Amino acid sequence: MAGLKRRRRLHGFSVNRLIPNAITLMALCSGLSAIRAALEDNWQLAVVGIVVAMVLDGLDGPVARLMKGTSEFGAQLDSLADFVNFGVVPALVIYLWAMDGTGGLAWAVSLFFAICCGMRLARFNTSLLDENPPPWASKFFTGIPAPCGAGLILLPMVLSFELGDDFFRSSILNGVMLVAVGALFVSTIPTYSSKRIRIPRRYVGLVLLGFAVCIMMLYSTPWVSLSVAGIGYLVSIILAQFSYRNTRNKMMAQEAKHPEEKSSEADQVEEKPDNKKEPSE
Numbered sequence: 214m215a216g217l218k219r220r221r222r223l224h225g226f227s228v229n230r231l232i233p234n235a236i237t238l239m240a241l242c243s244g245l246s247a248i249r250a251a252l253e254d255n256w257q258l259a260v261v262g263i264v265v266a267m268v269l270d271g272l273d274g275p276v277a278r279l280m281k282g283t284s285e286f287g288a289q290l291d292s293l294a295d296f297v298n299f300g301v302v303p304a305l306v307i308y309l310w311a312m313d314g315t316g317g318l319a320w321a322v323s324l325f326f327a328i329c330c331g332m333r334l335a336r337f338n339t340s341l342l343d344e345n346p347p348p349w350a351s352k353f354f355t356g357i358p359a360p361c362g363a364g365l366i367l368l369p370m371v372l373s374f375e376l377g378d379d380f381f382r383s384s385i386l387n388g389v390m391l392v393a394v395g396a397l398f399v400s401t402i403p404t405y406s407s408k409r410i411r412i413p414r415r416y417v418g419l420v421l422l423g424f425a426v427c428i429m430m431l432y433s434t435p436w437v438s439l440s441v442a443g444i445g446y447l448v449s450i451i452l453a454q455f456s457y458r459n460t461r462n463k464m465m466a467q468e469a470k471h472p473e474e475k476s477s478e479a480d481q482v483e484e485k486p487d488n489k490k491e492p493s494e
Contacts (some may be wrong), residue, residue, distance in 0.1 A: 229282035233273045237291050238332055240269035244298030251306045257374060264439070267360045275337050289482040292334050300364035304391065307366055311387040322388045326366065329395035330359055336399075353403035353457055359420040360373030361404075361446055362394045374436040397450075403457035405449055 247262030273291060279281045304323040333356055340355070359363070371392060373381035375398070401435035412420050415434045 228350045229280040230277075230284050230287065231282075232280060233277035233282050234287050234290055236276060237270050237294050240266040240273070240298060241294040244294070244302045247302050248305055251309045255273050256306075256310055256370060260371060260439075263303060263306070264297065264368065266302075267364065270295060270298065270319065270360055288338075292338055295359045296327075296331050296334055299359040300327040300334075303363040303366050307370070307387050307391065310370060311382050312384045315384045319384060319388060322391045323325065324399075326362075326391040326395040329398040330362060333357075333362075333398035334359060336426075352392065352406055352460060353453065354406050356400050357404050357450070359398075363397055364443055364446065364466040365394045365397075366390050368440065371436050371439045371443065375440065383469060402450070404405070405453050405456070 243262050244266040249257040249264075249276075250256070250262055251259035270291070277287055304326045308319060308323040312323070336355070366387070369381040369387055401433070
């Protein structure tokens with residue numbers, strides 16, 4: 214009887230759930246392959262492996278929602294893959310590139326970055342359980358996302374491909390980058406979230422044209438393009454602080470003007486039955 218139930222479960226498993234998970238596994242393979250490239254001193258290929266993992270990481274979620282193949286298994290697999298691809302792999306690549314043979318402190322710094330990435334992902338997963346987050350929080354991340362952090366610590370290496378590694382391969386510079394970006398992982402500073410961006414219909418053509426130009430630039434001058442993207446993201450972190458304050462102040466002012474709407478929404482939440490299913494291991 215148990216075998217019959219097991220066959221039914223396998224028979225009824227949707228292929229739609231396999232495709233997003235397959236994309237996640239492809240990203241994991243790409244990230245892990247960057248370690249092999251680093252061990253062979255093929256630093257450009259190592260960067261490419263991590264960048265491909267970033268691209269695939271950005272695709273698996275939308276593909277899962279589009280194909281209605283979201284699952285708790287896929288969410289957990291994606292989180293573990295993010296920790297490996299954007300926490301463990303970049304720290305190890307930078308250690309091998311700039312800090313190998315410089316002592317135990319360099320290894321401790323690399324561990325610090327990986328641990329901070331894991332803590333950031335754990336905090337993000339637990340924040341999804343908050344049923345009543347502040348309304349302005351949906352437009353911002355808390356701390357920097359894991360793929361962006363991986364991109365930032367690779368920035369000195371990418372710059373060295375164009376400008377030489379006399380300065381950018383310094384163990385001190387890369388150690389400071391690992392500590393700084395690790396601190397940004399676990400910080401509470403707001404950063405922009407692209408998930409809530411809505412493009413007006415009249416600008417769709419321009420956005421698609423700009424996307425095509427970015428792809429052409431990435432193909433023709435990859436290291437310059439990645440360097441510009443990394444520096445641009447650093448600037449966006451600064452701009453996000455002002456944007457967050459303005460957005461929070463405006464929404465708090467609106468709530469102060471209409472407190473009765475907030476209280477009615479809270480009453481509706483209290484009256485709603487709790488049908489949330491307990492997580493299973």
